[in-house]
Amino acid sequence: MATFQSLPGFREFYPDALARRNHIFRLWRQTASTFGFAEYDAPVLEPLELYKTKSGDEIEAQLFSFTDKGGREVALRPEMTPTVCRMVGAKANALKRPIKWFSVAEYYRYERAQKGRERAFFQFNADIFGEPGPEAEIELIALLTQCMCAFGLTEQDFYVRLSDRNLWFYYLEALGLDEAKTRAMLSAVDKFEKAGEDAFKAYEEQHGPIGAELKAKILAFLQIKTLAALEQTLAPVGGEKLAARLADWRKVLGGLEAMGLARYVEVDLGVVRGLAYYTGFVFEAFDRKGELRAIAGGGRYNDLVAKLGGPELPAVGFAIGDVTLGLLLEARGLMPTLVNASDIYCVIGGEAERRAAFADIHALRAAGYRTDYPIREVAFGKQFKLASESGAKLALIYGADELAKGLVKVRNMSDRAEQDVPAAQVMEFVRDFFGGE
Amino acid sequence: MATFQSLPGFREFYPDALARRNHIFRLWRQTASTFGFAEYDAPVLEPLELYKTKSGDEIEAQLFSFTDKGGREVALRPEMTPTVCRMVGAKANALKRPIKWFSVAEYYRYERAQKGRERAFFQFNADIFGEPGPEAEIELIALLTQCMCAFGLTEQDFYVRLSDRNLWFYYLEALGLDEAKTRAMLSAVDKFEKAGEDAFKAYEEQHGPIGAELKAKILAFLQIKTLAALEQTLAPVGGEKLAARLADWRKVLGGLEAMGLARYVEVDLGVVRGLAYYTGFVFEAFDRKGELRAIAGGGRYNDLVAKLGGPELPAVGFAIGDVTLGLLLEARGLMPTLVNASDIYCVIGGEAERRAAFADIHALRAAGYRTDYPIREVAFGKQFKLASESGAKLALIYGADELAKGLVKVRNMSDRAEQDVPAAQVMEFVRDFFGGE
Numbered sequence A, B: 001m002a003t004f005q006s007l008p009g010f011r012e013f014y015p016d017a018l019a020r021r022n023h024i025f026r027l028w029r030q031t032a033s034t035f036g037f038a039e040y041d042a043p044v045l046e047p048l049e050l051y052k053t054k055s056g057d058e059i060e061a062q063l064f065s066f067t068d069k070g071g072r073e074v075a076l077r078p079e080m081t082p083t084v085c086r087m088v089g090a091k092a093n094a095l096k097r098p099i100k101w102f103s104v105a106e107y108y109r110y111e112r113a114q115k116g117r118e119r120a121f122f123q124f125n126a127d128i129f130g131e132p133g134p135e136a137e138i139e140l141i142a143l144l145t146q147c148m149c150a151f152g153l154t155e156q157d158f159y160v161r162l163s164d165r166n167l168w169f170y171y172l173e174a175l176g177l178d179e180a181k182t183r184a185m186l187s188a189v190d191k192f193e194k195a196g197e198d199a200f201k202a203y204e205e206q207h208g209p210i211g212a213e214l215k216a217k218i219l220a221f222l223q224i225k226t227l228a229a230l231e232q233t234l235a236p237v238g239g240e241k242l243a244a245r246l247a248d249w250r251k252v253l254g255g256l257e258a259m260g261l262a263r264y265v266e267v268d269l270g271v272v273r274g275l276a277y278y279t280g281f282v283f284e285a286f287d288r289k290g291e292l293r294a295i296a297g298g299g300r301y302n303d304l305v306a307k308l309g310g311p312e313l314p315a316v317g318f319a320i321g322d323v324t325l326g327l328l329l330e331a332r333g334l335m336p337t338l339v340n341a342s343d344i345y346c347v348i349g350g351e352a353e354r355r356a357a358f359a360d361i362h363a364l365r366a367a368g369y370r371t372d373y374p375i376r377e378v379a380f381g382k383q384f385k386l387a388s389e390s391g392a393k394l395a396l397i398y399g400a401d402e403l404a405k406g407l408v409k410v411r412n413m414s415d416r417a418e419q420d421v422p423a424a425q426v427m428e429f430v431r432d433f434f435g436g437e
Helices: A015-034 A048-055 A057-062 A081-090 A135-149 A165-174 A179-207 A212-223 A227-234 A240-258 A322-331 A351-366 A380-389 A400-404 A423-435 B015-034 B048-055 B057-062 B081-090 B135-149 B165-174 B179-207 B212-223 B227-234 B240-258 B322-331 B351-366 B380-389 B400-404 B423-435
Strands: A045-047 A065-067 A073-076 A099-108 A120-129 A158-164 A265-267 A281-287 A296-300 A315-321 A344-348 A394-398 A407-412 A418-422 B045-047 B065-067 B073-076 B099-108 B120-129 B158-164 B265-267 B281-287 B296-300 B315-321 B344-348 B394-398 B407-412 B418-422
Touching: A015 A099, A015 A120, A015 A135, A015 A322, A015 B351, A045 A048, A048 A057, A048 A073, A048 A081, A065 B065, A081 A099, A081 A120, A081 A315, A120 A135, A120 A322, A135 A158, A135 A240, A135 A281, A135 A296, A135 A315, A135 B351, A158 A165, A158 A240, A165 A179, A165 A227, A165 A240, A165 A281, A179 A212, A227 A240, A227 A265, A240 A265, A240 B351, A281 A315, A315 A322, A344 A351, A344 A380, A351 A394, A351 A400, A351 A423, A351 B015, A351 B135, A351 B240, A394 A400, A394 A423, A400 A407, A407 A423, A418 A423, B015 B099, B015 B120, B015 B135, B015 B322, B045 B048, B048 B057, B048 B073, B048 B081, B081 B099, B081 B120, B081 B315, B120 B135, B120 B322, B135 B158, B135 B240, B135 B281, B135 B296, B135 B315, B158 B165, B158 B240, B165 B179, B165 B227, B165 B240, B165 B281, B179 B212, B227 B240, B227 B265, B240 B265, B281 B315, B315 B322, B344 B351, B344 B380, B351 B394, B351 B400, B351 B423, B394 B400, B394 B423, B400 B407, B407 B423, B418 B423
Parallel strands: A158 A265, A344 A394, B158 B265, B344 B394
Antiparallel strands: A045 A073, A065 A073, A099 A120, A120 A315, A158 A281, A281 A296, A296 A315, A394 A407, A407 A418, B045 B073, B065 B073, B099 B120, B120 B315, B158 B281, B281 B296, B296 B315, B394 B407, B407 B418
16 A cells, blocks of 8 residues: 555654664764764754755755645755754854854755655754854864764775865966866866866866866865965965965864874865855865765855854855764674663563562662653563563562562563562662662 | 755754754653664665655645656655555564564755744654554554653643554544444534534535544544543444454553553544554644643554565554643753763963873874863963963863973862873873862
8 A cells, every 4th residue: 555655755664663763862972072062953844945045056055845724935945054044043143152052953855866865854953152163163074073983984994085165266366267267177176076177178168178287276175184285286376265265274173183083084176166156265074885875964154153143154065964973883884782671570470360460560760760661561580581572680570479468570681580579579679789880 | 045045944043053953852752762773774766656645645735746867757765654654564484573663864855944843843753563452552552652751741741642543543433433434424523623613514515424423422432532532432333443452452552551642642532643654553742731732742653664675574663743742841941951061171371382282182082082172372471361261161271381391280160279290191190080079
């Protein structure tokens, strides 16, 4: 029955899948908390105009957009950035700076589903507002790496490619390109990794042949992998803006090195990130083997808060997706087996004994012990099998003979040792048992 | 700028609001876990047909529904029940019974926003599949009450009204009503609390005058508050079905009493829950003062899994909403002040000292300590104010003089006591400090 299936690109999370998702969310939240980021959340549905203002009218083709029953043009959020800019912008004066915020939320894009890409996916988003200097980039790239390392991933597994749209602008300006040509060239650079030399076609159709010398310089720029090589290339070019920008680069890479994170970061000017709104450093995280889509991406976007109606407020942020990260963790054997074991299983003689058991069961649960029991009458012997399967460390046995004597039998499930406990002292016994583990 | 506001009925969660929401979610999840329920999740967007099949075509008026770019009729989920029925139905043979599942998720209804009702709201949903007997109702009503008591709410604050559609059917049948009249009468009962005697108008228009004797019996039935009164009313009526059903009632209320929960539960046949798909016990939770909308509601729905394409599978479940519960917690002073305090604040002399601090900052965060520092250069004296405001228990002071001697100064923020610690032993010192608190 086709109508009773979920939509393509939308995932159902059965308990084992949800346990894996929760594992990812838990470590993201815990890591962000150690970095002093505060969690926020926002509507799933937003005015369509919010996304058009940020990304242009073309964005609508990729959105789940519609007209609601009140005649509003709305869209399921494809990302958090414009929403968080609106929220921060609306209270910019009241919020203590730097504003360090994060969220874990779901996003929706009407795209062709493929490996590592769903139509509904989760992201961890972290942003710093109010800090114009590259110190914010240090803090965020450190957070990004730790959000991966927290799972046991190492520099063998992933790396962060760091690039800079400003550096490209300053360099291309020094090479004689005007702004239109610079934008066309960045668009070519964005496509170069996938398309190779074909990436330059659109530029040449618009602006004429690039020329061998310029192309060689651009291709050489794309080969740069270290700060030293970057300085060597740009020192002869000169100019104040480039010099100041290189100082920013030294600050970012020096800070990350001081944190012990240099091994995760590579200079890579091939990353320009298609989105037009980035205004400075941009970065993406990838698996080292290059088998997966980008795991994370971000950068500086100093103009967006004002563009969306707020005050001028510098901003830098990134997002990690759950799908690609999940694939990487599975591939590296870093997704733990997550089991939902009980602490205690209550074995119940018969209906008459059920009431005595119920009093303890509820008290144990209210005290925080994961407690289970056979919901309907089950043969005594089979209940011990259920107790075993539940993963409980302790079985409480409510038999008629024992209860008649005011006793409950307890069994340590690991060594099968049994003893009788006065019925009134079950809670005390359990506290000692689990407290003393 | 109107386009840059959120949609009506959709909430933005700034960090303080999200901390309150997370408090609610955390206690819900923790409670469900102690009861042995497994968490799942499911798509936000579903085929519209799923909801029409469950609730009839009229439901569409209340939904955020639209045609997606692939021509599919879709809707934002207004509830979890049909989705979870599909999921459980699809794997019914593989899942160990009873299937005890819960979720915490957001739902969307195009309704007029009013106090306690948003267009987007969260629910805790818990369901038991595969258990036909009233033992499942005991387990769920116990879970429902504990999901409220976990916040510190008591029987002074809320109660659960327990009713039974089967009992109404059997009683009205014994009183001579056919199925059509019974359904019309239940519809009147559903409206009675709000509309009073007017509630019977639709019935009388359709089926003629009710008659004084029948109406008196129905009004008396609505007055019943205890099992004893229920038995007294139904014993003279007789019949096997009623007798068996009263045994079920004794089992549910006896079980809840054994768990110490009788004080939370009232017999109240005025609850029939409008939705047509319930097939037995139904229940709702309300604040005792009657100031708020229903906090929770649920019941048995044995036919829905099969109706949605799965096997015959008995089911019972309930949902608690976040909005009304949040209002009740605020009104009772049970919403804690949640602060996101740092553990450690690093005071940094100048740029030269920053690198030494960075190494410790990252190591401390990776070890799980919430560590903050001034992201840009700030005067030394002002940093101690920031350290204080951050709520940190410990300040680490990276001054030039100390670092030259290989030392870091540490200040206990509660008593202002300071001491010098060798720079290489900062982590060890921090572990001792927090371990020994």
